[in-house]
Amino acid sequence: MPQLDDRKEHHSELADGVSAQVPTTDEVQIKTPENIGGMGHRKKRKEDPRFLQGKGNYVDDVKLPGMLYMDIVRSPYAHAKINSIDASAALEMDGVLAVITGEDLKAAGDLHWMPTLMSDTQMVLPIDKVVYYAQEVCAVIATSRYIAADAIEQVFVDYEPLDAVVDPFEALKDNVIVREDKEEKTNHIWHWEAGDKAETDAVFNDAATVVKEKMYIPRIHVSSIETCGMVANYNKAREHMQIYMTSQAPHAHRTVFALVSGLPEHKIQIISPDIGGGFGGKVPVYPGYVICAVASLVTGKPVKWIEDRSENLQADSFARDYHIEAEMAADKDGKITGLRVKTLSDCGAADAAANPSKFPAGLYSICTGSYDMKAAHVEVDGVYTTKPPGGVAYRCSFRVTEAVHMVERMTEIMAHELGEDAADYRLRNFIQPDQFPYKSPTGWEYDSGNYEAALKKAMDMIDYRALREEQKEKRAKGELMGIGISSFTEVVGAGPSKDYDILGIKMFDSAEIRIHPTGKAMARFGTKSQGQGHETTYAQIVAEELGLPADDIEVEEGDTDTAPYGLGTYASRSTPTAGAAAVMASRKIKAKAKKIAAHLLEVGVDDLEWNIDRFQVKGSSDQAKTIQEIAFAAYTNHPQGMEAGLEAVDYYDPPNLTFPFGSYICVVDIDKGTGEVKIRRFVAVDDCGHIINPLIVEGQIHGGLTMGLAPAMYEEIVYDENGQNLTGTLADYLLPTAVESPKWELGKTITPSPHHPIGAKGVGESPTVGAPPAIANAVVDALWHLGVRHVDIPITPPKVWKLLRDNGVTD
């Protein structure tokens, strides 16, 4: 692996050389004073004043002179032949300039198809048939948003309905072929496996206990507050395309646009302004983006396209939709020995998941979770159905949510089956602290962990033993109370370039820091915040390293003309990759600053030592130069023969992923009459390594837990047997609000990542991954004595009520 070795050499003098395991603590480390505000300070977010005053700048806020508006005609059928499109009535309307069809895109250079991130293909606009409900059929370009919206109702499309195939198991029978454009007439897309099959089968043959369960992780939607949209502004004179776009990965999108459109990449500028939530939904390229860009290219005018809520819910990439069949084996002592999993991945009408190229099922093979076992074997098959394409990582690192839900449910079932306490059972099956770095049976190398510490802390916080006593008493009285645990392991921060790429582009990330003469700084990154608070946390990292006050550092992301190339923000990768790049760039600057300080103090470089914000002569702290003084000298009095200026760029290629973890405990009470599940308490202990800003981490966990509550109890995209979406508005697609959310009680342990330069791990997604199984386990725990072994999420009152009725509790 020459690349990896190069990287090590390149960074060797900058990295602190930490690679040994660091013991777990629960105190946040603070090394800088409050005025500098480095790591560990609870700094309020720099971005909040503009957001709270309604002064953010989102794509829909962009208004350019002469701007046109686009709206999209969408298919009312899940599967239908298009006989004809009659746009004459629309074109006769005042203010309607054009109607763009698949034929037009074909004529413009075969732009009616585009590649997906998984190297599949997807229609931009159809020519002969539609393959999912709400699919883009054609687009109207008009002088106002209102005219465009009215005009789409005047486009008459003659459809000839075809049979839809909604169920992936049915799709595997190939009675209805979704993708007739493919050479092979089958709905089966790919087969993927991990782990050792023979070894796993052997473990199962020797097992004393085997538990088996089928579960469905339903199709859900990220439903970010801001829908997707674009303003494309093609300047014919400059032959330059400027694009404002809701993008989590502006650089990758620029490259994709260049490759698809044939425009030279230096003539494309993508600006991702403030983003109102991404959660993975703004990683894919949607047909609307392509049509909007083509519309601007053709008209030579700026064109705006903003989805409405229903379009966003119905046509944009979904998440999850995994049909899982899992088996877990244990030996005669009850120790978990193996896991065998078969999964069907419903991809919709194209494999448009947002996974690293080599991972069609993402990082799903992390599914052995926090448990030490001998063997595991995982198989996943991808299937086409007549539903919208997708498979995005909804606030998680590529299918980790599905994996964690499965293993946490299976462990729970095994514990119950063996008659053991769910917490004690986990404690004795965990990978132990001295086993790290731990090689998992499916090939992962967990960098660090201390699962026992996190679970014990959560048990203390919630007074677990007392709750079990209470549960016993309540059960005797016939009341339904459940306690659910989830001790998850995340795998984030993709990733090492040898394994991780998107369409061939390696998944490094970058930072560029420029220190101005007056000691203020500009830092730019290849990632893109969508609410994560990058402007604050990145500044704190630089403050920690260089001693510049965090408030003196302006953080900028999202403009491909100015920011260094990077793969963007998703999969909790910003801190593990760009955060590390910020450290490395800072250390490059520091190395030069040291030389300037030596010149100013007229001493040798080796006589200097760093002290928070200055270089001082060893043993003589009154002889010192602050970073501000050094910055000024870098432009006014730099040593002869040295380049002026004080800036650095770093492209960080992480040596491994990071493995944040945590233990959540949820207590529920179930109403026997209505089946309503009430979450009484929810304790979340997270370990994300060293914490950059506790306030932001807590905010991320609060948001993440609520987004974990959502699929556990509310969210599901539902289709009827004809592929008609039945959850097209927020009246039917349910999101929890503050009213539905319980009080989140947070705790932490800190087990630093041994390979990350500041020992951080990423945290934004842990709670979304960890919360649903804690809730599901609590519900099943309350009902197990009645004979209930499993309930699929979302756990709605009708579902629970039916279980209660079927088991004779209610009538």
Next chain:
Amino acid sequence: MKLAGEYRFEAPVAEVWSALLDPIVLAAVMPGCEKLELVDDTYVGDLNIKVGPVQGKFHGKVNLSDVEAEQGYTMKVDGRGAPGFVNATASVKLTPEGDETKMEYVADARVGGRIASVGQRLIDASAKAIINESLEGLNANVKARANVAEGQEAEVIKASQTEFATKVAKEVAKDLIPPPVRTALIVLALVGIGALIYLLVR
């Protein structure tokens, strides 16, 4: 979506049968119907449908088959428009009962597009309301027809949009609130209004 029901017309079967085939009467009684014409063997028309927040014009074709005079027929409806589409098959059976006529209907409808995804919770209620409103309108017309003197033309009684809206609301309430509670709510509301009036005029 499956719909079934029966209705009693206060007119002899011959009147009901002829009204059921008369596009002018049908157009008048169907809420939202803008136009209905008989072209060859097919009824062609435009219907404005409002389901919750979704409304728009459907252009539809209705074909009748298995037509047996004064006994019934099967109709196939194919409606399309910007808000979506409706495909339905319905069979209608008439039985004379003295001076009155009993109608039984069974329909199986497939509704798709925006009207289904956005108006999902209101589709059943709206469909029932459209059917009830149409049948009541039809009844009013056949009653009027049966009562006009020989040689005179009966006036066509048109559907009212306000009445239709009230009917939809009623159907929704039926789905959402169980009957005893509904009665209790109405009683409560009446008591409340009474108390208010008493307080105001005291």
